[in-house]
Amino acid sequence: MTSTQRRVLLAKPRGYCAGVDRAVQAVEIALEKYGAPIYVRKQIVHNVHVVKTLEERGAIFVDETEEVPEGSIVVFSAHGVAPVVHDEAKRRSLATIDATCPLVTKVHKEAVRFAKDDYDILLIGHEGHEEVIGTSGEAPDHIHLVDGPDDVANVKVRDPEKVAWLSQTTLSVDETLATVAKLRERFPKLQDPPSDDICYATQNRQTAVKQMAAGSQLVIVVGSTNSSNSVRLVEVAKEHGAANAYLVDYADQIDESWLEGVTTVGVTSGASVPDELVQGVLAWLAERGFADVQEVESVKESMRFALPHELRKDLRAAAV
Numbered sequence: 001m002t003s004t005q006r007r008v009l010l011a012k013p014r015g016y017c018a019g020v021d022r023a024v025q026a027v028e029i030a031l032e033k034y035g036a037p038i039y040v041r042k043q044i045v046h047n048v049h050v051v052k053t054l055e056e057r058g059a060i061f062v063d064e065t066e067e068v069p070e071g072s073i074v075v076f077s078a079h080g081v082a083p084v085v086h087d088e089a090k091r092r093s094l095a096t097i098d099a100t101c102p103l104v105t106k107v108h109k110e111a112v113r114f115a116k117d118d119y120d121i122l123l124i125g126h127e128g129h130e131e132v133i134g135t136s137g138e139a140p141d142h143i144h145l146v147d148g149p150d151d152v153a154n155v156k157v158r159d160p161e162k163v164a165w166l167s168q169t170t171l172s173v174d175e176t177l178a179t180v181a182k183l184r185e186r187f188p189k190l191q192d193p194p195s196d197d198i199c200y201a202t203q204n205r206q207t208a209v210k211q212m213a214a215g216s217q218l219v220i221v222v223g224s225t226n227s228s229n230s231v232r233l234v235e236v237a238k239e240h241g242a243a244n245a246y247l248v249d250y251a252d253q254i255d256e257s258w259l260e261g262v263t264t265v266g267v268t269s270g271a272s273v274p275d276e277l278v279q280g281v282l283a284w285l286a287e288r289g290f291a292d293v294q295e296v297e298s299v300k301e302s303m304r305f306a307l308p309h310e311l312r313k314d315l316r317a318a319a320v
Contacts, residue, residue: 005263006262006263006264006265006289006290006291006292007263007264007265007290007292007293007294008264008265008266008267008282008285008290008292008293008294009212009215009216009264009265009266009267009294009295009296010266010267010268010278010282010293010294010295010296011205011208011209011211011212011266011267011268011269011295011296011298012208012295012296012297012298013201013204013205013208013297013298013299013300013301014205014208014267014268014269014273014275014278015269015270015271015273015274015275015278016271016272016273016274016275017199017200017201017202017271017272017303018201018303018304018305019078019101019102019103019104019199019201019271019305020045020078020101020271020272021304021305022078022099022101022305022306022307022308023044023045023075023077023078023099023101024044024045024050024054025307026044026075026097026099026307026308026311027040027044027054027059027075027099028054028057029307029311029315030073030075030097030311031054031057031058031059033311033314033315033318034073035058036057036058036059037058037059037060037072038058038059038060038073038074038075039059039060039061039062039067039068039069039072039073039074039075040054040059040060040061040062040074040075040077041062041063041064041065041068041074041075041076041077041081041085042061042062042063042077042079042130043061043077043226044059044061044075044077044078044099045077045078045227045272046079046224046226046227046228046230046270046272047223047224047227047249047270047272047273047274048224048249049249049250049273049274049277050272050274059075062074065085065088065089065092065094066088066092068089068092068094070092070093070094071092071093071094071095072094072095073094073095073096073097074089074094074095074096074097075096075097075098075099076096076097076098076099076100077099077100077130078099078100078101078104078272079100079101079104079129079130079131079134080100080101080104080105080108080130080131080134080135081098081100081134081137082133082134082136082137082138083137083138084137085134085137095310096310097308097310097311098308098310099308100134101169101199101305102305103169103197103199103200104131104134104135104169106195106197107135107166107167107169107193107197108134108135108138110166110193110194110197111123111135111138111139111142111143111166112138112139114139114142114164114166114191115138115139115141115142115143117162118142118162119142119162119163119164119191120142120144120157120158120159120162120163120164121139121142121143121144121163121164121165121166122144122146122155122157122163122164122165122166122183122190123135123136123143123144123145123146123165123166123167123168124146124147124148124165124166124167124168124171124176124179124180125145125146125147125167125168125171126147126168126171126228127145127147129168129228131168131169131170131228132145132168135166135168144156144157146165146179146183148175148179149175149178149179149182151179152179152182152183152186155183155186157187160186160187160189161189162189163183163187163189163190163191164190164191164192164193165180165183165190165191165192165193166193166197167193167197167198168197168228169197169198169199169202170198170199170202170227170228170229170232170271171198171202171228171232172206172232172235172236173198173202173203173206174236174239176198199271200301200303201229201271201301201303202229202232202271204298204299204301205229205233205268205270205271206232206233206236207298207299208268208296208297208298208299209221209233209236209237209240209266209268210236210240210298211296211298212237212266212268212296213236213237213238213239213240213241213242213245213266214240214241214242215241215264215266216237216241216242216264216265216266217242217243217244217261217262217263217264217265218242218243218244218245218246218258218259218262218264218265218266219234219237219238219242219244219245219246219265219266219267219268220245220246220248220254220258220265220266220267220268220281221233221234221237221245221246221247221248221268221269221270222247222248222249222267222268222269222270222273222277222278222281223247223248223249223269223270223272223273224247224249224270224272225247227270227271227272227273229270229271229272230247230269230270230271230272230273231247233245233247233268233270234246234247237266242266244258245266246258248281249277250277250280251277251280251281251283251284252284254281254284256288259288265285265290266296267281267282267285
């Protein structure tokens with residue numbers, strides 16, 4: 001096999017979505033404007049490298065609000081928090097910067113609206129994920145978690161005529177649709193959310209991987225193991241034709257044995273991954289004869305979100 005036969009299919013879009021970009025910027029700007037330390041409740045986004053980089057600049061990551069000293073600044077992560085967390089912050093006189101992704105906030109509002117109309121809300125998602133905990137906290141008496149199609153049989157509701165579904169934004173599109181279909185078999189009057197809950201970036205990255213996977217013997221997904229959307233990309237790659245797919249944080253985690261007999265490697269990254277990590281993987285592959293890189297673009301992305309309003313207000317005041 002000559003080096004000219006070897007190639008890389010590079011998925012586009014990949015990496016940072018608008019919500020992640022906004023959340024990371026929120027911490028960076030807070031550090032610049034207010035100085036270290038800035039406290040962050042949970043990982044701002046699910047990426048080892050991003051968290052480590054922000055820690056080096058003075059961000060302190062905590063699991064619970066009570067770990068933040070009274071009167072300090074705390075940033076809430078992109079995954080969102082339950083109302084009780086806002087109440088805790090107020091009691092501790094914390095200055096809060098809410099970096100919740102606007103698409104997650106949309107799901108929170110949908111939960112509140114369905115609960116107000118006294119629906120049982122079936123939240124499709126993974127138990128223990130921060131986004132699921134935050135959404136569930138908006139209407140704990142109305143929300144029932146449904147963890148995939150196999151969990152549908154366990155669902156119990158008060159009135160089968162008044163049931164609605166919502167979903168975690170970072171799930172596999174295909175698995176979510178399969179779960180909804182099974183739910184609708186049990187509950188024919190099942191209400192849909194006003195718009196699709198799965199975020200545009202999750203869908204776009206999965207679409208790009210589907211296009212790429214069939215032509216790739218190996219797919220490398222750059223992302224962290226606690227990143228739901230990154231883990232899904234590995235699953236989607238395997239489901240759509242890749243013989244093997246692996247998740248790595250850094251290029252040095254790639255096992256050379258994965259390349260045996262491989263002529264085409266697909267590369268992508270989760271929505272919380274800075275592109276420098278992807279470039280590291282491409283450089284590693286180029287050193288091993290995979291220098292021909294062809295982009296596979298499924299859709300153009302132009303979504304941008306404004307910074308959290310607390311930061312915008314202070315930045316406007318400083319400008320004046």
